[in-house]
Amino acid sequence: MDRGLAPCETVLQGQSLVPAHYYHASWEVGRLVLAPQYRSGPEALKRCLFLALLYLVRNTEIANLFASCSPVLGRLYRRCGFSVLVKNACDTAAESFSLIHGDVPTVMRALAGNDAERELAETELALLCGRERACA
Secondary structure (H helix, E strand, C coil), X not given: CCCCCCHHHHHHHCCCCCCHHHHCCEEECCCCCCCHHHXXXXXXXXXXXXXXXXXXXXXXXXXXXXXXXXXXXXXXXXXXXXXXXXXXXXXXXXXXXXEEEEEHHHHHHHHCCCHHHHHHHHHHHHHHHHHHCCCC
Protein backbone atom coordinates (compact mmCIF):
# COMPACT_ATOMS: atom_id res chain seq x y z
CA MET A 1 0.00 0.00 0.00
CA ASP A 2 1.03 3.66 0.23
CA ARG A 3 1.07 4.03 -3.55
CA GLY A 4 -2.52 5.16 -4.07
CA LEU A 5 -3.57 1.90 -5.73
CA ALA A 6 -5.32 -0.01 -2.95
CA PRO A 7 -8.98 0.85 -2.28
CA CYS A 8 -8.29 0.64 1.46
CA GLU A 9 -5.95 3.62 1.27
CA THR A 10 -8.78 6.07 0.67
CA VAL A 11 -10.59 4.79 3.73
CA LEU A 12 -7.41 4.79 5.84
CA GLN A 13 -6.60 8.38 4.92
CA GLY A 14 -9.83 9.49 6.55
CA GLN A 15 -9.25 7.56 9.79
CA SER A 16 -7.33 9.04 12.66
CA LEU A 17 -8.16 6.02 14.83
CA VAL A 18 -5.63 3.77 13.07
CA PRO A 19 -2.27 3.69 14.92
CA ALA A 20 0.73 4.80 12.85
CA HIS A 21 2.49 1.42 13.14
CA TYR A 22 -0.38 -0.23 11.22
CA TYR A 23 0.88 1.49 8.07
CA HIS A 24 4.34 -0.10 8.28
CA ALA A 25 4.88 -2.70 5.54
CA SER A 26 1.16 -2.90 4.87
CA TRP A 27 -0.54 -4.81 2.10
CA GLU A 28 -4.14 -5.02 0.93
CA VAL A 29 -5.27 -8.64 0.73
CA GLY A 30 -8.93 -8.39 -0.16
CA ARG A 31 -8.71 -9.64 -3.75
CA LEU A 32 -8.22 -13.40 -3.57
CA VAL A 33 -10.29 -15.07 -6.27
CA LEU A 34 -10.93 -18.79 -6.56
CA ALA A 35 -12.45 -20.43 -9.63
CA PRO A 36 -15.90 -21.84 -8.81
CA GLN A 37 -14.75 -25.45 -9.10
CA TYR A 38 -12.25 -24.87 -6.24
CA ARG A 39 -14.66 -23.14 -3.85
CA SER A 40 -15.17 -25.88 -1.32
CA GLY A 41 -15.61 -23.82 1.85
CA PRO A 42 -13.69 -21.82 4.42
CA GLU A 43 -10.87 -24.35 4.71
CA ALA A 44 -9.93 -23.87 1.06
CA LEU A 45 -9.88 -20.12 1.61
CA LYS A 46 -7.73 -20.48 4.72
CA ARG A 47 -5.28 -22.72 2.84
CA CYS A 48 -4.99 -20.28 -0.08
CA LEU A 49 -4.51 -17.32 2.26
CA PHE A 50 -1.91 -19.24 4.27
CA LEU A 51 0.08 -20.05 1.13
CA ALA A 52 -0.21 -16.46 -0.16
CA LEU A 53 0.91 -15.06 3.20
CA LEU A 54 3.77 -17.54 3.40
CA TYR A 55 4.96 -16.35 -0.02
CA LEU A 56 4.73 -12.69 1.02
CA VAL A 57 6.59 -13.28 4.30
CA ARG A 58 9.39 -15.01 2.45
CA ASN A 59 9.66 -12.50 -0.40
CA THR A 60 8.60 -9.04 0.78
CA GLU A 61 8.54 -6.75 3.75
CA ILE A 62 5.13 -7.35 5.29
CA ALA A 63 3.80 -6.62 8.76
CA ASN A 64 0.16 -5.57 8.36
CA LEU A 65 -2.72 -6.72 6.20
CA PHE A 66 -5.82 -4.71 5.27
CA ALA A 67 -8.98 -5.40 3.31
CA SER A 68 -12.31 -3.81 2.69
CA CYS A 69 -15.12 -6.31 2.77
CA SER A 70 -18.81 -6.86 3.30
CA PRO A 71 -20.02 -7.65 6.84
CA VAL A 72 -20.46 -11.32 5.85
CA LEU A 73 -16.85 -11.57 4.67
CA GLY A 74 -15.76 -9.61 7.74
CA ARG A 75 -17.04 -12.45 9.93
CA LEU A 76 -15.10 -14.95 7.82
CA TYR A 77 -11.91 -12.90 8.00
CA ARG A 78 -12.22 -12.62 11.80
CA ARG A 79 -11.83 -16.40 11.90
CA CYS A 80 -8.60 -15.85 9.95
CA GLY A 81 -7.07 -13.52 12.55
CA PHE A 82 -8.33 -10.17 11.29
CA SER A 83 -10.30 -7.60 13.25
CA VAL A 84 -12.72 -4.94 12.08
CA LEU A 85 -11.17 -1.47 12.31
CA VAL A 86 -14.03 0.56 10.87
CA LYS A 87 -17.59 -0.64 10.31
CA ASN A 88 -19.41 1.04 7.45
CA ALA A 89 -16.12 2.45 6.20
CA CYS A 90 -17.58 3.04 2.75
CA ASP A 91 -21.01 2.62 1.27
CA THR A 92 -22.16 1.77 -2.22
CA ALA A 93 -25.71 1.82 -3.47
CA ALA A 94 -26.04 -1.90 -2.73
CA GLU A 95 -23.90 -2.53 0.33
CA SER A 96 -21.73 -1.18 3.12
CA PHE A 97 -18.10 -2.23 3.51
CA SER A 98 -15.92 -2.54 6.60
CA LEU A 99 -12.18 -2.01 6.88
CA ILE A 100 -10.37 -4.93 8.47
CA HIS A 101 -6.78 -5.34 9.69
CA GLY A 102 -4.55 -8.19 10.76
CA ASP A 103 -0.92 -8.30 11.80
CA VAL A 104 1.17 -11.01 10.16
CA PRO A 105 1.86 -13.19 13.23
CA THR A 106 -1.79 -13.27 14.31
CA VAL A 107 -3.10 -13.99 10.82
CA MET A 108 -0.46 -16.60 9.99
CA ARG A 109 -1.16 -18.49 13.23
CA ALA A 110 -4.91 -18.35 12.64
CA LEU A 111 -4.56 -19.63 9.08
CA ALA A 112 -2.26 -22.56 9.94
CA GLY A 113 -4.65 -25.47 9.70
CA ASN A 114 -2.64 -28.51 10.70
CA ASP A 115 0.48 -29.40 12.70
CA ALA A 116 2.80 -29.09 9.69
CA GLU A 117 1.43 -25.63 8.84
CA ARG A 118 1.64 -24.51 12.48
CA GLU A 119 5.28 -25.61 12.64
CA LEU A 120 6.02 -23.89 9.33
CA ALA A 121 4.28 -20.72 10.52
CA GLU A 122 6.33 -20.59 13.73
CA THR A 123 9.56 -21.19 11.80
CA GLU A 124 8.79 -18.40 9.32
CA LEU A 125 7.69 -16.03 12.09
CA ALA A 126 10.94 -16.70 13.98
CA LEU A 127 12.91 -15.88 10.81
CA LEU A 128 10.80 -12.77 10.27
CA CYS A 129 11.37 -11.77 13.88
CA GLY A 130 15.11 -12.18 13.41
CA ARG A 131 15.08 -9.98 10.27
CA GLU A 132 13.05 -7.25 11.95
CA ARG A 133 14.49 -7.66 15.45
CA ALA A 134 10.98 -7.34 16.85
CA CYS A 135 8.49 -10.05 17.61
CA ALA A 136 4.74 -9.92 17.98
